[in-house]
Amino acid sequence: MKKALIIIVSAALAVSASAQEYIFNRHPLMPTSFTELPIGAIKAEGWLHDQLVKQKDGMTGHLDELYSEVVGADNAWIGGEGDTWERGPYWLDGLLPLAYILGDEELIAKSRVWTESMLTMVYDDGYFGNRISRKYIEGFQRGKAEDWWPKMVALKILKQYYMATGDQRVIDVMTGYFKYQLANLPQKPLDHWTFWGEWRGGDNLDMVYWLYNITGEEFLLELGDLIHSQTTPWTAMFWGETNELRTQNSMHTVNLAHGFKEPIIWWQRSHDPKDLNAPENALKIIRHTFGLPTGLWAGDEQVHFGDPTRGSELCTAVEMMYSLEEMLQATGDLQWADHLERVAFNALPTQATDAYDGRQYYQQTNQIACSREWRNFVTQHEDNDNVFGVLNGYPCCSCNMHQGWPKFTQNLWYASKDGGLAAFIYAPSTVTAKVGEGTEVSLKQETFYPFDETVKVTVDFTGKKVKDAYFPLYFRIPEWCSNARVLVNGEEGCSSPMAGETVRLSRRWAKGDVVTLEFPMEVSISHWYDGATVVERGPLIYSLKMDEKWEKHEFEASYEGKYGPYYYTCVSDTPWNYGFRLQDMTPEKMSENFKVEIRPDEGTYPWNLENAPVSIKAKAVIIKPWKEYNGSTGQIAYYREDGDDTGEEVWIELIPYGCTTLRVTEFPTRL
Numbered sequence: 001m002k003k004a005l006i007i008i009v010s011a012a013l014a015v016s017a018s019a020q021e022y023i024f025n026r027h028p029l030m031p032t033s034f035t036e037l038p039i040g041a042i043k044a045e046g047w048l049h050d051q052l053v054k055q056k057d058g059m060t061g062h063l064d065e066l067y068s069e070v071v072g073a074d075n076a077w078i079g080g081e082g083d084t085w086e087r088g089p090y091w092l093d094g095l096l097p098l099a100y101i102l103g104d105e106e107l108i109a110k111s112r113v114w115t116e117s118m119l120t121m122v123y124d125d126g127y128f129g130n131r132i133s134r135k136y137i138e139g140f141q142r143g144k145a146e147d148w149w150p151k152m153v154a155l156k157i158l159k160q161y162y163m164a165t166g167d168q169r170v171i172d173v174m175t176g177y178f179k180y181q182l183a184n185l186p187q188k189p190l191d192h193w194t195f196w197g198e199w200r201g202g203d204n205l206d207m208v209y210w211l212y213n214i215t216g217e218e219f220l221l222e223l224g225d226l227i228h229s230q231t232t233p234w235t236a237m238f239w240g241e242t243n244e245l246r247t248q249n250s251m252h253t254v255n256l257a258h259g260f261k262e263p264i265i266w267w268q269r270s271h272d273p274k275d276l277n278a279p280e281n282a283l284k285i286i287r288h289t290f291g292l293p294t295g296l297w298a299g300d301e302q303v304h305f306g307d308p309t310r311g312s313e314l315c316t317a318v319e320m321m322y323s324l325e326e327m328l329q330a331t332g333d334l335q336w337a338d339h340l341e342r343v344a345f346n347a348l349p350t351q352a353t354d355a356y357d358g359r360q361y362y363q364q365t366n367q368i369a370c371s372r373e374w375r376n377f378v379t380q381h382e383d384n385d386n387v388f389g390v391l392n393g394y395p396c397c398s399c400n401m402h403q404g405w406p407k408f409t410q411n412l413w414y415a416s417k418d419g420g421l422a423a424f425i426y427a428p429s430t431v432t433a434k435v436g437e438g439t440e441v442s443l444k445q446e447t448f449y450p451f452d453e454t455v456k457v458t459v460d461f462t463g464k465k466v467k468d469a470y471f472p473l474y475f476r477i478p479e480w481c482s483n484a485r486v487l488v489n490g491e492e493g494c495s496s497p498m499a500g501e502t503v504r505l506s507r508r509w510a511k512g513d514v515v516t517l518e519f520p521m522e523v524s525i526s527h528w529y530d531g532a533t534v535v536e537r538g539p540l541i542y543s544l545k546m547d548e549k550w551e552k553h554e555f556e557a558s559y560e561g562k563y564g565p566y567y568y569t570c571v572s573d574t575p576w577n578y579g580f581r582l583q584d585m586t587p588e589k590m591s592e593n594f595k596v597e598i599r600p601d602e603g604t605y606p607w608n609l610e611n612a613p614v615s616i617k618a619k620a621v622i623i624k625p626w627k628e629y630n631g632s633t634g635q636i637a638y639y640r641e642d643g644d645d646t647g648e649e650v651w652i653e654l655i656p657y658g659c660t661t662l663r664v665t666e667f668p669t670r671l
Ligand SMILES: [Zn+2]
Pocket: 313, 314, 315, 316, 395, 396, 397, 398, 400
């Protein structure tokens, strides 16, 4: 159903005057119906704006001070003799969109040091950036300067800089570099310096097609074919032709997040449905192997079967979000929007402190203590992987985490090829863009989604004399929502919208018109690792609410250089050994045994224990033998069909996963 509708929509879209302002796919790439707006056109509001300001005041705005040795003035990307590899570009990949979305002059100035350097450190053969490898010093990545992989991050930065400023030098530098790639990749393929380039070639390919859509130069298609041929064969893997998705330790967790988009990026060129549908098939396999209810998978750093005490690296969350955003733009397929919200609203908010001055390297789905302890992770960084600090665990995430929320903001609204605008994911925001025959419209999206069920969009025009204009608006009906309503000025705007459907409202919109989307959320149950029970409602999953005792510490002298100056622990005395009985979760008993309470939006930051906007009182049972083991929930049968290990019945409180630091999310299931 969903696919059929999308194809009809894309075939029907004629190119409007306003759409010529935006970058859509050029022949022979698969036609796109929706595309990204310039950076700065979308402004975050409400809780999302608070989130971005926290990043500015926290690690994103200050990483050059907190981690000055690596991303400070001596970084080789800005002319120094220090780090030359991924970490500087990682930081910029989030700092730059944050700076331009907030319109913050100080952050823009900070990012300009890097973009100016990238645009001027250019060689005659087209290479850009530092190319001098230096000898190894602990804590730095100074060798392999010419590796393809960190350039892939730099290309994403240049693209975003262009999307924010329109600076034509970006087009020249990228064109030159892609000519350099075409000349050199045959002798020095993507895995020539490190294997990361081979796994992450989809990021490179994506930027080649972005430039092709602007310049139309044929050599870029040839380069794209070459890059794809040297990239890990993700389509075959995702169809199960090779066994990585069913084999523990078969790959690095972050590479899987990068690779997710590659078949769809390539499909734009191949037009092969096998490429288009490969990621969907991968999710079907992963659901029964590595999958976690957060939309991610167990990977600390190698992938594992999804035991809820396994780690999930922060880089995986932000890279998977970026992949899903690119997949959504390329296809307009709403399953990627649903999946994007699942990662953004569950996994992402929990992995950094409220002040954004610390982050975890690994989060656990069942996480009863964030403490110094050796846990069951395959890649251990001594005992500090799940505390919150600047560099604990490993520093990649400290640099890469910043792209999550700014890019999410950038994907809240797309231009449509027929001169309209589309909202496929929801959060409080304002968009200003050209529609119809070139009229500038400003749409305000007011909502407390994902906690609240209502999204209200109000139409306004920036021109004082403009009173109305004809253009279409597109909205996503979430896959989980079976009884949505779409109202225009209080009246039904669309009869019985279907779950997972794109709604198109094409009409003459007047200043002050209001679209109201109602997405009733119901409590539902899903089963994960070993049959464990997970409670869901709308785009959110729910976890046991536990008291949190936070404490700030300094690392001992022997750890400080490696793991940063400080870290926070978070522990609790709250009992957590609960499970659910299948007999209490039948459809007839759900409303009796899972009682939802919603707090109205009071303007407070929602992603913490104190302000959690939704609470579910749930009927559970004590699981008597379930005990703590080395700082995690001990091993247990998550599903048991015989032998009663349950104790008394109790009522427990669940809150959104994204509001918790300590939690049980995957509960043992009993009869
Ligand atoms: Zn990382």
